[in-house]
Amino acid sequence: MEQTTAMPMAATSKAELLKADAELFCHTFAYLKSMALNSAVKLGIADVLQRCGGAASLSKLLSAVPLHPSKRPYLCRLMNMLAAAGIFTAEDVVPAASAPADGDGAPTTIYHLNTVSRLLVDGSSCMSLCVLLDTTDLFVSASLQLHQWLLSEEEGPTTGSPFMMVHGGSLYGVGSRDPEFNALFNGAMGATSKFIAALAVRECSQVFTGITSLVDVAGGNGTMARTIAEAFPRVKCSVLELPQVIEGISHDGTVELVAGDMMEFVPPADAVLLKHVLHNWSDEDCVKILRRCRQAISHGARAGKVIIIDTVVGSPSHQMLEAQVTMDLAMMMLFNGKAREEHNWHKMFMEAGFSHYKIHNVLGMRSLIEVHP
Missing domain, CATH: 1.10.10.10 (Winged helix-like DNA-binding domain superfamily/Winged helix DNA-binding domain)
Incomplete structure (x- = not known):
């Protein structure tokens, strides 16, 4: 008969043990x-x-x-x-001593x-829609099957991530069938873009120096590109998105909307922006996207650059690092994508034909990366 022997805990003080118990309780709930x-x-x-x-x-x-x-x-x-x-x-x-004595003190x-x-107050920096999206039933139900996905053997169009396994298709596929979820998703992405764009143009204004044209690849409703265009009027901004995404977006003249697939074509520009795009994709797909971007910035008299806003895992701040690895797990759960460390980014940049890059760690859990041919 097998016996299980508990590990000795003599080296653990009572206070440490009780603290660990409380910490585990809080993690569990x-x-x-x-x-x-x-x-x-x-x-x-x-x-x-x-x-x-x-x-x-x-x-x-x-x-x-x-x-x-x-x-x-x-x-x-x-x-x-x-x-x-x-x-x-x-x-x-x-209560002050002079307060009326009708209370219990x-x-x-x-x-x-x-x-x-x-950040939850309605206004220009409101992130409430992001909270609602990230806690929606569609996301939570997918996360509850994370263990089952890890045990599954096959990967395919409907099992490539826990979200796909639970809901029978990709997040974007579900959005195309569920108008309410699609509106929430687009609203949350717009709120994130507005928040990040304000920081980027303020903290990284030098990144946009000398640029006369910029295309925001997979730029959604154009919030990020519009903020850049308003901050730097000399920069002609456009957005590349799938036809079904830009179909209902009104043209205000600030940015140009271009229908297309980034896997096939990226319009020529001095700079190509990829904000929260590459963490959705595999390394192989990212290299393909980056090569399209390199082609797009190679049409002028001088080579342009690719501007990436994404996670570079490895912050020295524990809180920021926890946010970064949480992002990584969220991308795995939703898309089977990933948040990457710097050496992963370096490898992809070199494979896509770029020669050097610079990381600006000024956006909290995210970074801005300038990538040059």
């Missing part, structure tokens, strides 16, 4: 943090706090958040979880917006 955040967005809590000047007591929140009357007692528990997670900031205010909790939750 981490999905509740995501769902609490999802609920906060749907309830508009950040917008309520913004209307209250950035902070409010529970009673003020209860008067403005649209809850069923029977669920009002539960809001404080949701807010406590979100405050402990760092989404909001909670401050206990002790207990401190009042005031909930404040902070840097994180300000």
Whole structure:
């Protein structure tokens, strides 16, 4: 009869063991943090706090958040979880000695917006749609089958990623059949583009020096290209997208919309932009895309460059590194794509015929890479 011998834990202190137990508990229930955040967005809590000047007591929140009357007692528990997670900031205010004596003397909790939750306030930098997309049932149900996908033997058009295995097709295929999901996806991508574009033109303005034309490959509704065009009026910007993507986009004259497939053709320009594109694809497909881009920037008197905004895994910051490897797992789950380390990028650039590149680590978990022939 086999016996299992437990590993000795003499070297582990009681405090370390209990801390590990709490940490494992929080990791196990981490999905509740995501769902609490999802609920906060749907309830508009950040917008309520913004209307209250950035902070409010529970009673003020209860008067403005649209809850069923029977669920009002539960809001404080949701807010406590979100405050402990760092989404909001909670401050206990002790009543002043001169305050009316009709209370019990207990401190009042005031909930404040902070840097994180300000990203959820409706406005130019709002990332709420990204939260809703990343916590949608389609994504969550796919993640629940990650283990089953890892055990599966075959890969094909409907099993290439956990998302494909669960939903019977690619994310874009599902979007073409589900207008509500498609609208959410496009809205979230537009919000991300607006957020990143504002940072890129401010922190990396030198990257656009000397450029007279730029094509944003797989640029969605043109948010990124439009921001660049407005910041640098001398740059003629265009967007290359699939016909079905740009079909419903109105032309405002700021950017030119070009229907096409980046695997087949990229319009000539001084610079080609790839924002959050290559992490969807295999190394082989990325090399093919990069070769098309190299052809596109080789038509003028002098060679242009490719500008990539994507993840370069390996940040010295633990928080940024965790975000980067989370991005990697998300790309694996959705597309069987990947976030890459610098040596992976280097290998692809060389195989695609480029000679050198420069990485600008100024976009947090993302980087801006200039790639030259």
